[in-house]
Amino acid sequence: MHELSITQGLVxxxxxxxxxxxxxxxxxxxxxxSGVLADxxxxxxxxxxxxxxxxxxxxxxxxxxxxxxxxxxxxxxxxSDLILLCPCGSADVEVLSGRELMLMSVxxx
Amino acid sequence: xxxxxxxxxxxxxxxxxxxxxxxxxxxxxxxxxTDEHGRTYTHEHPDSHQHAHADSHxxxxxxxxxxxxxxxxxxxxxxxxxxxxxxxxxxxxxxGWLAGRGVRAFNVMSSPGAGKTTLLVRTLTExxxxxxxxxxxxxxxxxxxxxxxRATGRPVIQINTGAGCHLDADMLRHGLDALSPEPGSTVxxxxxxxxxxxxxxxxxxxxxxxxxSVTEGDDKPQKYPHMFMAADLVIVNKSDLLPYVxxxxxxxxxxxxxxxxxxxxxTLSATTGEGLADWYGWLDGATSPAAAPxxxxxxxxxxxxxxxxxx
Numbered sequence: 194m195h196e197l198s199i200t201q202g203l204v205x206x207x208x209x210x211x212x213x214x215x216x217x218x219x220x221x222x223x224x225x226x227s228g229v230l231a232d233x234x235x236x237x238x239x240x241x242x243x244x245x246x247x248x249x250x251x252x253x254x255x256x257x258x259x260x261x262x263x264x265x266x267x268x269x270x271x272x273s274d275l276i277l278l279c280p281c282g283s284a285d286v287e288v289l290s291g292r293e294l295m296l297m298s299v300x301x302x
Numbered sequence: 303x304x305x306x307x308x309x310x311x312x313x314x315x316x317x318x319x320x321x322x323x324x325x326x327x328x329x330x331x332x333x334x335x336t337d338e339h340g341r342t343y344t345h346e347h348p349d350s351h352q353h354a355h356a357d358s359h360x361x362x363x364x365x366x367x368x369x370x371x372x373x374x375x376x377x378x379x380x381x382x383x384x385x386x387x388x389x390x391x392x393x394x395x396x397x398g399w400l401a402g403r404g405v406r407a408f409n410v411m412s413s414p415g416a417g418k419t420t421l422l423v424r425t426l427t428e429x430x431x432x433x434x435x436x437x438x439x440x441x442x443x444x445x446x447x448x449x450x451x452r453a454t455g456r457p458v459i460q461i462n463t464g465a466g467c468h469l470d471a472d473m474l475r476h477g478l479d480a481l482s483p484e485p486g487s488t489v490x491x492x493x494x495x496x497x498x499x500x501x502x503x504x505x506x507x508x509x510x511x512x513x514x515s516v517t518e519g520d521d522k523p524q525k526y527p528h529m530f531m532a533a534d535l536v537i538v539n540k541s542d543l544l545p546y547v548x549x550x551x552x553x554x555x556x557x558x559x560x561x562x563x564x565x566x567x568x569t570l571s572a573t574t575g576e577g578l579a580d581w582y583g584w585l586d587g588a589t590s591p592a593a594a595p596x597x598x599x600x601x602x603x604x605x606x607x608x609x610x611x612x613x
Contacts, residue, residue: 195467195468195498195499198468199385199386202385202386202387202388202389203385205388206381206387206388210379210381211379218376221385228501228502228528229385229502275528275561276524276527277560277561278560284559284560285563294386295382295383295384295385296382296383296384296385297380297381298378298379298380298381299379299381300376300377300379301376301379302376
């Protein structure tokens with residue numbers, strides 16, 4: 194459950210910026226190759242925000258697709274996991290997206 | 303439970319001293335919250351995030367940073383920061399601290415029971431005075447592993463993470479303070495037995511060593527790709543049991559290569575001593591952070607390092 198500590202870090206980072214203001218929404222971007230489960234963050238969010246000005250805030254998580262590019266055949270393709278294998282058989286794959294683990298923005302009242 | 307960070311008050315992190323006595327976390331303990339102004343928020347002050355200090359960073363109107371106003375009544379504040387930014391910053395601090403003292407730190411990770419402690423005990427015993435080393439032990443509970451290390455006569459600090467499933471950079475910071483390693487020495491960090499969570503948390507270590515034992519199955523690398531992707535060295539332990547289990551070393555290596563083309567690879571048995579010479583040779587060759595050009599930069603695609611650039 195590293196998502197709990199990551200969500201706690203998220204709450205700290207947000208409150209550091211927003212202080213006493215009521216936070217109404219939090220926008221994250223979590224890629225499928227980041228090692229963090231968006232659903233687990235959703236699960237932890239309520240617990241981690243309880244008793245803070247973030248309590249009750251809406252949590253939106255943008256989950257972009259993982260994309261890779263083969264350095265051999267230059268083909269671009271979808272990556273659903275970290276097994277970096279091009280359909281052409283090459284494992285020399287550059288990850289273009291999918292590792293995002295970002296706090297994008299917050300909305301405050 | 304602490305409502306600020308969610309950790310249990312009873313199950314919070316505890317750190318032993320060199321004599322093995324567990325310390326009660328005081329103010330500034332591991333689940334405290336320190337901001338860039340050096341203010342520490344502790345469990346006793348769960349509302350202290352309210353910025354009582356006098357400066358007025360980005361809270362007041364007239365600011366020139368990335369705020370924009372979405373609709374009347376609410377304001378959107380753009381942050382665009384890595385969720386692991388705080389840990390990564392503390393890890394960078396640790397890396398500098400270690401480099402300044404020429405101390406090498408190896409983050410040893412595996413699932414529970416793969417033989418981390420057994421390998422460390424044997425290494426410390428056999429290398430004796432040839433390797434000036436201390437150990438930081440991470441476990442959820444008990445000092446059993448630290449006791450085994452202490453029996454070798456080497457300095458050891460036990461970190462009990464309570465509910466925590468991994469060590470983070472802040473915990474290592476406290477562990478290093480308690481261990482106080484000599485300049486030029488080596489620190490083995492035995493992470494909490496877990497192939498999932500420790501992979502994401504940079505500690506500022508010189509290298510990550512991942513152990514997989516032959517009783518676990520050669521498909522572990524594909525089941526836990528983040529851990530094997532992060533590894534600098536993968537050790538296949540318990541090679542003495544190979545005749546009795548269905549574990550194909552070559553197949554395991556092939557699977558690791560698919561995920562991580564740069565990891566080194568050693569097969570050994572910490573029990574019989576087979577292959578240990580390779581491990582000692584690796585330890586001899588692993589440079590201290592002071593000697594390495596840019597620690598961590600040799601990794602083509604570090605898992606957490608790439609997260610900040612990703613967008």
